Amino acid sequence: MTLAGLSLAYLKDRALNTALNILLLTLSVATLVILVLFSSQLAERFERDAQGIDLVVGAKGSPLQLILSSIYQVDVPTGNIPLATVDLLRADPTVAEVIPLALGDSFRGYRIVGTEPAYVENFGGVLAQGQMFAADYQAVIGAQVARETGAGLGQKFVGSHGLSGDGHDHEETPYEVVGILAPTGTVLDRLIVTPVGSIWAAHGFAPPPAEGAAEDHDDHAGHDHDHDHDHDHDGDGHQDHAAHDHEDGHEDAHDEHAEAEPEHAAHAGGGDLEVTALLIKYRSSMAAVRLPNFINKQTELQAAAPAVEMTRLLSLLGVGIDAVRAFAILLMATSGLSIFVALYSALRQREGDMAMLRVMGARPGAIFGHIVLEGVLLAAAGALLGVAVGHAVVAASAASFPQLRDMGLTAARFETAELVIVMAAIGMGALAALIPALKVFRVDIAKTLADTR
Amino acid sequence: MTTPAEPLIEVRNLRHEIDGRCVMAAPAFAAAKGEHTLLLGPSGSGKTTLINVITGLITPTSGEVRIAGQLMSALPAAQRDQLRRRTIGVVFQTLRLIGALSVRQNLALAQRLALGQNDSTAIEALIAQVGLTHRADARPRELSQGEGQRAAIARALCARPAIVVADEPTSALDDANAIAMSDLLLATAEATGATLLIATHDNRLRARFDRTMTLAAPQVAA
Structure with a gap:
């Protein structure tokens, strides 16, 4: 059993809360992934089909x-x-x-x-x-x-x-x-x-x-x-x-x-x-x-001119895409806030545990890392699930709508932007855990043990 | 059975104040390897403060505490943590088992923190020694008070510390459970050769220890 294992154990211990936080992040990441796949493949397809035509x-x-x-x-x-x-x-x-x-x-x-x-x-x-x-x-x-x-x-x-x-x-x-x-x-x-x-x-x-x-x-x-x-x-x-x-x-x-x-x-x-x-x-x-x-x-x-008309079309579509993207980013920020609230509240309940970990010899830095890891694990699970769901939705859409299939929309492709989204989500999870985690450096072990009997 | 040897715990002229008020003044004492000491004193006499000073969680206002020959107050925080991690096992009245972990996992985590690795054979042996083999996968909330106490004692001992300190381990227990708890602490400390220091105001335990020390309530200046 390591402190990383302890992070997982805490997440499993409050499974419903964990699941809801993951779900929230999954939805936002999936929305962003769908947008990335759709817009990049659409733009690429537009460009490819208009190649050579002035x-x-x-x-x-x-x-x-x-x-x-x-x-x-x-x-x-x-x-x-x-x-x-x-x-x-x-x-x-x-x-x-x-x-x-x-x-x-x-x-x-x-x-x-x-x-x-x-x-x-x-x-x-x-x-x-x-x-x-x-x-x-x-x-x-x-x-x-x-x-x-x-x-x-x-x-x-x-x-x-x-x-x-x-x-x-x-x-x-x-x-x-x-x-x-x-x-x-x-x-x-x-x-x-x-x-x-x-x-x-x-x-x-x-x-x-x-x-x-x-x-x-x-x-x-x-x-x-x-x-x-x-x-x-x-x-x-x-x-x-x-x-x-x-x-x-x-x-x-x-x-x-x-x-x-x-x-x-x-x-x-x-x-x-x-x-x-x-x-x-x-x-x-x-x-x-x-x-x-x-x-x-x-x-x-x-x-x-294809270039002019497609720029116009993409800018028209872009308004919609930007609106959905803004919504997804808002959703991601909400899930970040939710992770923060969940961790903050959980750590308040676990102050005694944190003090006990210190009594058992855990260094403050190690406990800090364990709390941040908890946020990162939550975010990583949400982000990876979001990517999977995003691709599944694109695959299902391409299978269900001939127009999208004809457009060449495929789920079997990964964009660099998806990696950016995953990293951003994980970074946000780490950030959300940062404030609760920093408390470990200020904890008075003896007082906490006395106060949390 | 205890045998006098090189002191593992050595306390001299210890005094701790909070906001200028003395909350603990301990007489000089020493506990050698394998020695079992009962630290008696009424509520407010500073027993918990003394335990916290001995474990390095509090730096005393004055006086000295040496653990295995090292002056605790002179050590940087990191080395104090390291000394505590490798040398001292602690049992609290409220057990303080990690609620998200099973009994086995609680022991494994404590062992990992103290030794940097897990020895599952030793953990299973210790779980068997405290009679919790059938409850090894149970969470603390699923344990009875007695089972929880046994789990807490096993955790304090799982890294085979040279010193085990217990703070009011029996104050909330009835006579039978108080005696069972102290017997278990004595037996497991005996089995591992650990120096045992129990801080309590529970006089029921006095008869089971051949060495006792009393902490008087600190005098309030007029």
């Missing part, structure tokens, strides 16, 4: 929505923009690369993105199996899609209209898996990428001829279609096809969609074809000054 061009609307839908694939697009914008921007000398995105369909909740191989390369995507898509209806699937759906090379699947996965199926235009990507830790892991032409064709639009000549389709100017599908526009809200705008109130039966296909096909030639958004990489810093203004002056277009 500007996003899309339909007018909320710039944040444009960024969320085009880069993070978590919101519905703002609309579509003319395909001609691609050539317009590619002709700009300050632009290094333009990657078109065509959204609108999904498979079992995973978005089908019409794009070019450059999109995959932007995220450092490497094929684990198969090859890159080379023709319409060929699809390359992300690592998470392959894992969750069990899809393999050569397998065919049918995309569903809309991004929520509960729209009607495009049964007449199945995709074939020609490649599976290795995990990248980016949004690519949960996407199905295919040529933009696949999206057009799936919705009854022929891609433009190879030479890029556009036919004149005046009868589809503005590209609003009143021939409606039996679309189910719940979940993600209204999700525009990449190739055309649907107006609200889609009431026709689904089979009418098939009847309307020839009309869509009449768009062949590309003059009225549309894409959802364009991811832009600058060639020179001059572009950052000039290009957004130029694009925003176009009546149909808006430009949004």
Whole structure:
């Protein structure tokens, strides 16, 4: 039996009080750990998914929505923009690369993105199996899609209209898996990428001829279609096809969609074809000054910089995060006070014990250390339990909420900040024990023994 | 049975005052190794103060206390603690067992503090000697008064101190328990060869000691 053992024995002796103090600290540490895991992984994910992209061009609307839908694939697009914008921007000398995105369909909740191989390369995507898509209806699937759906090379699947996965199926235009990507830790892991032409064709639009000549389709100017599908526009809200705008109130039966296909096909030639958004990489810093203004002056277009929008989003989220963090710190301070009160009160009751320890030869410094250790043990138990609970909550949240899982939130990661939180909690426990412990240096043993008979 | 030898406790011209008032004035006396002394005196005569001075918890106003040849009052606090830790076992009237620890743990802690290590065999033997083997894992609050006293005596002896002092160990006990308590102290001190000094106002114990010393109530100056 050592003085450290005595510290543990005292904690066990008042188990309820000890448990309540540990619980209080566990709650505050767990809250802080959840915040750390969530905010750090969110910020990191934002940064990783936006890597290499300087500007996003899309339909007018909320710039944040444009960024969320085009880069993070978590919101519905703002609309579509003319395909001609691609050539317009590619002709700009300050632009290094333009990657078109065509959204609108999904498979079992995973978005089908019409794009070019450059999109995959932007995220450092490497094929684990198969090859890159080379023709319409060929699809390359992300690592998470392959894992969750069990899809393999050569397998065919049918995309569903809309991004929520509960729209009607495009049964007449199945995709074939020609490649599976290795995990990248980016949004690519949960996407199905295919040529933009696949999206057009799936919705009854022929891609433009190879030479890029556009036919004149005046009868589809503005590209609003009143021939409606039996679309189910719940979940993600209204999700525009990449190739055309649907107006609200889609009431026709689904089979009418098939009847309307020839009309869509009449768009062949590309003059009225549309894409959802364009991811832009600058060639020179001059572009950052000039290009957004130029694009925003176009009546149909808006430009949004991921860095700006994400900073704005994080600062908005930051207010909430700061509020919760302040609450957690307050909770931690409360638990520190609670430990102080518990130890102070316990030591008042144990003054006789302290005096007896001195009679038995314990040095004041050793008794001081034993009392501080009691506070440290309490705090360490609360802190370690808090870390465990924090990670468990994150794991449970990621398992329960697909959005968080898709965001890449994982409990299997430890941040340096967690170590700081644990050390702060333990330091606070030691601090809370300090004042009661210091009393041992002032104790009059003989008087205490006489007073505490 | 005691045998005269080199004094382990030596008291000379001892006097202690609080706020100028004399609370203890002890006659010179010495106790050799293995000697059993009963220190008698009425309430207020300064018995507890004398015990505190002998154990180094109080520095006397004047006079000398030597423990194992060392002048207690001349030692720095750390050395006084060390001397007490290694040389003296104390039994109090109120037992003062650590409530959060079992009987066995109380002994183990006292032994660890005194010797810096635990000898579990010696602890078990001592627990058996005071008849508490079946109560070794009990907490003090679960013990009867008699069991608690036996545990306190075992704790005072677990580091095999050269000196055992007891302050009013029987004052709250009936005759039978008072005699049992003093017999146990005498027997265990005899078994370990410790010098025993019991401070009490309980005259029932006088017959069991061959050496007694009386502490008179200090004179109050007119």
